[in-house]
Amino acid sequence: MAASEGTPAAQIDHLDIAGGLENLPVTVWPPGAGPAPFQYTPDHVMGPGAATDPTQITFPGCRCGAAPCLPGSCPCLRQDENYDEHLCLRVLGPGAKYSRPVFECNALCQCADHCTNRVVQRGLQFRLQVFKTDGKGWGLRTLELIPKGRFVCEYAGEVLGASEAWRRTHSQKRQDPNYIIAVREHIYGGPVLETFVDPTSIGNAGRFLNHSCQPNLVMVPVRVDSMVPKLALFAATAIGPGEELSYDYSGRFLNPVEGGEEERPQGGQLRKPCSCGAAVCAGFLPFDGSLYCPQPVLFLVDNEVGLPPKASPAALEAHMASRQMTHSGEKLYMCQDCGKGLSQKSKLIYHQRVLSGEKPYLCHECGQGCKRKSHLIIDQRTHSDENPYVCSECGNGLSLKWKSHFIVHEKKHCRKKPDVCHEYSKGFSQESIFVGH
Missing domain, CATH: 3.30.160.60 (Classic Zinc Finger)
Structure with missing residues (x-):
């Protein structure tokens, strides 16, 4: 949403909600108003259940030195250069088939600080402002022109484990704003990497970004020091001064999926309506069923432990934790028939075979x-x-x-x-x- 034409730039409030932690102050409009208090952090912090501290440096550094970091010689560049000479993300726009992984040079790298593979880690480069929108609460806008492909800000907050993300989601009331985001990266022929970030109490300016079905930002996971990604937001198009910044909460921008998304219930009630005002507005905010799935349980498919339809491993882990079926209690797997907790996957399979009476192994001599x-x-x-x-x-x-x-x-x-x-x-x-x- 563009800034009001009657809002003089000279009247911008000088309150810096970042408290000097960013390269540039993040101001607030209108004067004298402000969002609810929260603790500002420009980077991720470790929250409950997180497997890795996002502040730890676990990646080795390159030895490029004075030489430029280039694909083939720099181990940080896995496929191609991430940014061009103007520090714009190279793979961006409708021509991109998917959002590819981005690895930047890190604190242990011997390359120069002005290396072109150091962008997100440099922090804010454009003046941003938190402002009161019409009907969408607080939002975030830019006060200067942002070229297409440039880094704008991160979506930073507490990095959570799946169980804690599920617990916090279910403790929310319908009128409460939801800041928790679940980012899933699908590795070709491999596992799905999940990252849960909650900037509700501890976060940065990115927490004020509203959803749009036709966004001007795109979120790209960028890894610098460890496998915990920075959720970096880049300009998907040129953004003018005073224009509201937004991204697609569903993550489908640059990651299209087949088929449409139907309106689904949330706790027995309709989903929240979308107020982005775009010509292609879906009418409702994106819905992540994995965080709202009620009590997912394990079941057996082809002798393997699986999940019910529309239930993710994250929701399963959360449900196990909610029932205190943790490793410490040696009851990580739960039988859907009797609710018994079992410590091993093989024990669950055998337990369910006994209950079902299937006796799947047949003797070819007597048929027993x-x-x-x-x-x-x-x-x-x-x-x-x-x-x-x-x-x-x-x-x-x-x-x-x-x-x-x-x-x-x-x-x-x-x-x-x-x-x-x-x-x-x-x-x-x-x-x-x-x-x-």
Whole structure:
């Protein structure tokens, strides 16, 4: 939303909500007003349940030195240069098929501070202002022209574990604003990396960004010092002074998905309406079902532990934590039939097989169903004429059910006297008696 034409630039309030922590002050309009108090941080901070401290440096640094960082020679540039000579993100716009990963040079790199692969880490480069919008609460706008592709700001806050993100989401009331964002990065042929950030109490200017179905910003995960990404927002188009900054909360910009999104209930009520005013407005704010999914449980699909439709591993982890089925309690996996908590995935599979009475292992000799694969092997050995266990003493083949039984059989022959005299063929149970003999 553009600034009002009747708002003189000279009357901009000099209140800096960043408290001097940014390169440039983040002012507030109108004068004398301001958003609810919160703790300002320009970078991520470690929150409850986070696996990695975002302030730790875990990436090795490059050794480019005075030489420019280029693909092939700099390990920080995995595919191609991330930014051009004007510090604009290279892969951006409708021609981009997807948002590719971005790695910047870090604190351990030996390249210069003005390296072109150091952009997001430099912080704010444009003057921003928090202002009161018409019907959308507080918003964020730029006070100067931002060229397409330039870095604008981060979405910084507490980095949470999935269970804490689920707990905080469910503790919110319908009228409460939701700042929690879940970013999922799909690795080709690999896992899905999930990052949960909550700037509700601890955050930066990015927390004031409103949603738009036709945004002028795009969020790109940028990694600098560790695998915890900075949620960097770049200009998707040239943005004029006074224009409101916005991004698509669903993350579909630069990451299109097939099919449309239907209106879904949220806690038995309709979703919140969207007020972006764009010509292509969907009418409702994006909905992340993984954080609102009620009590997801484990179930069995092709002998593998899976999740019900529309339930993510993040929601599962949150549900497990809510029921105190943690590793410390040794009850991480829950049976959907009886609610029993189990410590291992294999135990859950076996437990559900017992309850279902499926007996999935069938003997091809008699057709008898066995609950365990080991039971099937024993059953087949009983039927077989091969007599796989052969006694070295008497030469008899045995179809005993357990190998331990066969060992007992052999011990009966030697009567637990393994030391045998080669002169008299007499066996002795102890080495000392045999030596005395």
